[in-house]
Ligand SMILES: Nc1ncnc2c1ncn2[C@@H]1O[C@H](COP(=O)(O)OP(=O)(O)OP(=O)(O)O)[C@@H](O)[C@H]1O
Ligand SMILES: Nc1ncnc2c1ncn2[C@@H]1O[C@H](COP(=O)(O)OP(=O)(O)OP(=O)(O)O)[C@@H](O)[C@H]1O
């Protein structure tokens with residue numbers, strides 16, 4: 001469904017060059033829950049930004065259902081791939097109420113009739129476990145996890161086919177996290193969605209992703225079926241990463257590769 | 259005189275909102291000794307971040323009502339003036355804010371923001387400040403600290419920004435470090451390093467750390483004592499072992515049961531409406 005071919009991206013800061021991505025190849029299939037994990041600064045968010053047409057790659061191609069995607073996107077292409085950004089605290093517009101933040105994609109993509117907008121916003125909020133009363137609030141009166149859930153609701157509002165989730169549950173306690181993840185899985189099944197799930201939480205990956213790619217220094221360390229990668233990691237980097245996962249019981253530690 | 263560095267007593271907080279009064283903290287009691295490593299865990303929206311904001315004197319809007327005491331170094335600081343707070347912030351108490359990108363000033367390069375922080379620790383030249391920052395950033399596995407220092411915040415990855423913020427908060431060796439979700443954007447290897455650094459700081463300079471996190475694995479690795487907060491109420495407190503081996507409060511139990519397992523047995527399921535745990539009695543483990 002999404003084919004990423006030979007993508008590279010460099011940034012320049014003063015006299016320094018940052019090779020954020022170096023010849024990345026990936027195939028994401030329909031209905032995948034595709035996890036992207038790895039080193040901090042290894043290019044995960046950059047990859048998301050390129051898939052979304054926010055950044056232009058230096059080289060390589062992306063295709064979506066066999067059709068090449070360019071940086072400039074039409075409305076339909078923008079609707080189909082939605083994004084929940086890392087750091088929702090700084091990505092929600094501080095001058096807009098939660099209602100206007102979530103209703104914007106409903107209006108742009110004409111998802112529901114005008115007189116149904118309020119109903120839909122309420123529904124989306126309760127989907128992510130937020131009281132519909134939050135509609136009238138501004139972002140700076142919400143906690144970290146509440147903002148994160150608003151960002152998820154906003155992305156779902158557009159009724160996308162692909163959802164790129166960049167650390168979507170990092171500010172949620174494990175109870176709310178598992179509620180939100182269960183909900184995301186339910187919606188995924190109901191509407192045949194595809195998820196690209198970027199996270200540092202490897203235990204979450206183990207439980208929800210069917211495939212995983214491990215990135216390191218702008219390159220792919222390894223990729224494959226999640227279970228296989230966790231039980232039999234091929235690269236030393238992946239092995240070290242799995243070993244470093246903080247666990248809560250000794251029993252959990254025993255599951256790690258030797 | 260008490261030997262406690264921080265003592266929060268019957269702290270209450272409410273906001274007057276358009277919809278009515280929102281009671282956010284209801285009688286928070288919490289203590290930290292020098293050099294102690296304490297974790298504060300709990301529900302999203304339960305009042306963890308606002309507690310740190312009160313400790314730093316950052317909630318002063320007109321619609322805020324606060325009651326109780328925050329005793330720091332034997333002095334109640336809850337209602338200090340902004341000028342008095344300025345002296346405490348960045349010197350005695352520093353914070354790693356929950357959202358690292360938002361915590362940095364978007365229009366200044368990282369090196370200039372480091373310079374500001376380094377000046378708090380005493381007179382220093384720009385060049386020395388740069389070198390000092392480089393050295394500190396290398397300790398959190400930043401391979402090219404010069405590049406990071408020459409960057410604007412938007413040019414950093416989530417984890418690079420988080421490491422910048424962690425480093426800034428520790429560089430002046432505060433008496434109290436408030437770390438609000440300091441490792442959410444870090445991969446597990448670097449996360450461990452960051453925890454080790456905080457650990458060193460508590461040993462070297464007797465800094466006390468209040469760590470807020472949703473990651474129970476991190477709690478197990480780092481904390482000595484744990485407070486569990488639910489809807490503005492501390493519902494349980496105890497040592498790390500008491501909490502993990504013998505959780506008393508139903509909310510704590512639910513929390514521990516909800517941790518996704520590395521063995522991949524699937525996610526725990528929950529019914530829609532959580533019980534009102536807060537009304538149930540509080541659990542305090544006293545040397546059991
Ligand atoms: N707009 C930009 N300008 C300059 N450098 C950038 C820009 N965006 C990203 N970078 C750099 O590219 C590298 C990869 O960043 P990216 O955000 O993709 O990492 P990441 O894998 O998402 O990391 P994290 O897990 O820390 O969020 C980093 O070194 C980052 O500082
Ligand atoms: N300025 C404000 N005005 C009104 N309500 C606020 C304000 N700041 C926070 N709140 C509310 O206070 C409650 C506690 O917020 P706080 O940010 O402390 O939560 P938290 O425990 O840090 O949660 P998270 O884990 O999601 O970050 C939340 O319900 C939030 O909506």
Ligand SMILES: [Mg+2]
Nearest residue numbers: 045086415416
């Ligand atoms: Mg990122």
Ligand SMILES: [Mg+2]
Nearest residue numbers: 143144307356
């Ligand atoms: Mg918070």
